[in-house]
Amino acid sequence: MPETPDSDLDFTPEVSAETDIARLGHSSPPPAHEQTADEDADVVDWGRVAAMDEFKALVKAKAAFVVPATLFFVVYYFALPVLVGWFPELMEKRVGPVNLAYLFALSQFFMAWGVAFVYLRQASKFDDRQNAIIAKLDLAKGGKSK
Numbered sequence: 001m002p003e004t005p006d007s008d009l010d011f012t013p014e015v016s017a018e019t020d021i022a023r024l025g026h027s028s029p030p031p032a033h034e035q036t037a038d039e040d041a042d043v044v045d046w047g048r049v050a051a052m053d054e055f056k057a058l059v060k061a062k063a064a065f066v067v068p069a070t071l072f073f074v075v076y077y078f079a080l081p082v083l084v085g086w087f088p089e090l091m092e093k094r095v096g097p098v099n100l101a102y103l104f105a106l107s108q109f110f111m112a113w114g115v116a117f118v119y120l121r122q123a124s125k126f127d128d129r130q131n132a133i134i135a136k137l138d139l140a141k142g143g144k145s146k
Contacts, residue, residue, distance in 0.1 A: 006092055065122050069115055072115070073112070080104050080108065
């Protein structure tokens with residue numbers, strides 16, 4: 001059947017929601033992740049947050065951890081193809097039943113797990129500092145807690 005612009009056959013489902021995303025069945029008020037910009041009455045003054053010394057220190061601390069960790073990961077990851085390409089005789093040396101290239105490749109799994117473990121521990125400290133900043137902002141707003 002050819003489609004015509006004035007056809008009465010519209011198979012688009014109707015959800016009868018205010019927006020294209022229906023609520024997930026929560027009672028009002030909706031949780032923060034479901035609020036629209038108009039519903040979010042607790043607007044944060046991001047300029048004030050960015051000017052706080054605690055926030056600046058947190059951003060510096062995160063960068064001081066993330067940048068070196070990322071550089072280490074990238075260098076370690078690309079060391080295998082570089083070593084195999086430029087020093088094949090070294091990577092062909094046998095260690096028991098396998099060669100150094102295979103051991104190095106296996107070590108990348110443990111390195112990634114190690115970096116993830118260290119990041120989780122550091123992220124917990126970042127979260128504590130973030131929560132202190134949020135608590136300070138809440139006190140300045142009149143003691144409202146979330």
